[in-house]
Amino acid sequence: MRGATILLSVLVLCATSCHIALSIRDGLLRNGNFELGPKPTEMKGTQVVGRNAIPEWEISGFVEYIKAGQKQGDMLLVVPEGAFAVRLGNEASIKQTFHVMKGMYYSITFSAARTCAQEEKLNISVSPEWGVLPMQTMYSSNGWDSYAWAFKALLSSVELVIHNPGVEEDPACGPLIDSVGIKALNPPRPTNKNIVKNGGFEIGPYIFPNTSWGVLVPPNIEDKHSPLLGWMVESLKAVKLINAPYFSVPQGRQAVELVAGRESAIAQVVRTIAGKTYVLSFAVGDASNSCEGSMIVEAFAGRDTIKVPYQSQGKGGYKRAALRFVAASNRTRIMFYSTFYHMRSDDFSSLCGPVIDDVKLLSVRVRN
Numbered sequence: 001m002r003g004a005t006i007l008l009s010v011l012v013l014c015a016t017s018c019h020i021a022l023s024i025r026d027g028l029l030r031n032g033n034f035e036l037g038p039k040p041t042e043m044k045g046t047q048v049v050g051r052n053a054i055p056e057w058e059i060s061g062f063v064e065y066i067k068a069g070q071k072q073g074d075m076l077l078v079v080p081e082g083a084f085a086v087r088l089g090n091e092a093s094i095k096q097t098f099h100v101m102k103g104m105y106y107s108i109t110f111s112a113a114r115t116c117a118q119e120e121k122l123n124i125s126v127s128p129e130w131g132v133l134p135m136q137t138m139y140s141s142n143g144w145d146s147y148a149w150a151f152k153a154l155l156s157s158v159e160l161v162i163h164n165p166g167v168e169e170d171p172a173c174g175p176l177i178d179s180v181g182i183k184a185l186n187p188p189r190p191t192n193k194n195i196v197k198n199g200g201f202e203i204g205p206y207i208f209p210n211t212s213w214g215v216l217v218p219p220n221i222e223d224k225h226s227p228l229l230g231w232m233v234e235s236l237k238a239v240k241l242i243n244a245p246y247f248s249v250p251q252g253r254q255a256v257e258l259v260a261g262r263e264s265a266i267a268q269v270v271r272t273i274a275g276k277t278y279v280l281s282f283a284v285g286d287a288s289n290s291c292e293g294s295m296i297v298e299a300f301a302g303r304d305t306i307k308v309p310y311q312s313q314g315k316g317g318y319k320r321a322a323l324r325f326v327a328a329s330n331r332t333r334i335m336f337y338s339t340f341y342h343m344r345s346d347d348f349s350s351l352c353g354p355v356i357d358d359v360k361l362l363s364v365r366v367r368n
């Protein structure tokens, strides 16, 4: 009887407070699009005063609350989702705490735009991990890009901090931030049909509904856990994860656009058997984003390589290619990059490039 009473009180306690401990769901963080703003008394012009003035967030430093259509000099500020965003001035930060599953990998996605000419960076961290993502290269035509950054949850409650480490002369210079979201990354299951994991790039970071500019996946020097499960961005610049229906995608819902020439390579190390013959097959195309011209994707499997030319009209389409090779060891590095840089014909400040998708690796029997 006494046991039952204790159990009952635990259940009652749980009903009222345990829900707080549930892990976060995929999607926007609480007030992740900053549509809930400070009270007028907590604003000085556009500057937010008070650590807890923006609901669900804690701020520090010079943080501005920006309304879409607000002017900065002669520039009209655009907000990608809803009507509000925040701007992080020098050394300013925003943070939010939430519950996760210990041991699980998560990817954060946020949209950011540069507002001044200077190079800008954001330090995104979930203790003890952090990454500094540069905002200096623009890939989308409206100035906003979405960035992904992944972490492994070491605790069941984590604190996400987005910090502008900049020290500009003008304290109002600094990136605008909107739409902060999260997605749990479920490890891809191995299959006997493909040795490559996540070959279709279907398991990746959260992509905000109604955003038509994809998500930049940073190189591993900026993020040691890749938001694109199984893959690593091994070069200096990001690759872009693109999604249907906003882009033309060869297979499934998602693909990768190689947006920065040889500076944006994507790789995976797979298990092979030395001496065995394999075929690496993949699709090369364009995203239907006015990225036109003669493109070449270089694919590598260990020491073997193939150059796949693709003539893009910028209107979508793809072709298939295959590289047959004999594995030299029990691990083979698969890698792809674009030989050239490309710019969109409708926007000469936006980098773009060929698309790869549907990467498969199979061992084949050799007939003599």
Ligand SMILES: *[C@@H]1O[C@H](CO)[C@@H](O)[C@H](O)[C@H]1NC(C)=O
Residues within 6 Å of the ligand: 123, 124, 125, 130, 131, 132, 161, 163, 165
């Ligand atoms: C980024 O932020 C983390 C957490 O606040 C900090 O430990 C790290 O030193 C910062 N890195 C840089 C380069 O500012």
Ligand SMILES: *[C@@H]1O[C@H](CO)[C@@H](O)[C@H](O)[C@H]1NC(C)=O
Residues within 6 Å of the ligand: 209, 210
């Ligand atoms: C996406 O856009 C459509 C049409 O503009 C709108 O009805 C829908 O609510 C939007 N969804 C989100 C999540 O913003």
Ligand SMILES: *[C@@H]1O[C@H](CO)[C@@H](O)[C@H](O)[C@H]1NC(C)=O
Residues within 6 Å of the ligand: 274, 329, 330, 331
């Ligand atoms: C195969 O892998 C093992 C470790 O997993 C390593 O010790 C061995 O040297 C490798 N063999 C070859 C031929 O690469």
